[in-house]
Amino acid sequence: MTAAYGRILLKLSGEALMGDDAYGINPAMLASIVAEVKSVADLGVEIGVVIGGGNIFRGVAGTATGMDRATADYMGMLATVMNAMALSDAMRQAGLNGRVQSALNIEQVVEPYIRGKAIRYLEEGKIVIFAAGTGNPFFTTDTAAALRGSEIGAEIVLKATKVDGIYTADPKQDPLATRFARISFDEAIGRDLKVLDSTAFALCRDQKLPINVFSIFKPGALKRIVMGEDEGTLVHV
């Protein structure tokens, strides 16, 4: 079995880590995500991961209480560092070699993001977890996934989320929404489909970096995409 991609960037939503809990990190969910990642790592695919923070803190939620947006966003970025550390530890327990690199310097805790070093780790078969998003407020971890994916020369960005693809409308709001198997960047941006933010879409489009949106709750979905099978929604140039 050979994989369709040699190097991928996996975006894991923070909320995926909650499982059925109301917030935080659910250990069983974390272990099942790591098992999915391992099934792909075992194929020899090089994996970069960008992890979200929405299970702990979301910048926009902070501003609802009157907090300054940039301050709230920095808190959101710190939340992603906690998730990254939990993920890397769960990888260690599963026998995988994970390395966390943070876009914000917290040297006593995790390594800083250094592109060349990240690429070296990938070549060595280590899984690099990119924490703290882009390091800038007013961005999201989806945009961080597009950015890091471009920087490391990933062949595809895989967005693992709560829905099993991109729909004509938010399927959580509209039960009649139908799923696209494939959609072009121009159409996804033109229809203002909210599953990814527009900055992330635009960056991937400019870099000709395809995106596949799939459900993190569907066992085997990640591996199927990596094997080149039809799963979720492929956003193409």
Ligand SMILES: Nc1ncnc2c1ncn2[C@@H]1O[C@H](COP(=O)(O)OP(=O)(O)O)[C@@H](O)[C@H]1O
């Ligand atoms: N057109 C659409 N197709 C699919 N999902 C959509 C769409 N519009 C909005 N969504 C919503 O987007 C959510 C995923 O985006 P987001 O909340 O940013 O996830 P994540 O936390 O995984 O980054 C889905 O749970 C879904 O409810």
Ligand SMILES: O=c1ccn([C@@H]2O[C@H](COP(=O)(O)OP(=O)(O)O)[C@@H](O)[C@H]2O)c(=O)[nH]1
């Ligand atoms: O480059 C970034 C990435 C993230 N964030 C902040 O971190 C929070 C958590 O990230 P995100 O919402 O993307 O996580 P997810 O939806 O994947 O759980 C965001 O709400 C932002 O407040 C940010 O300011 N800049």
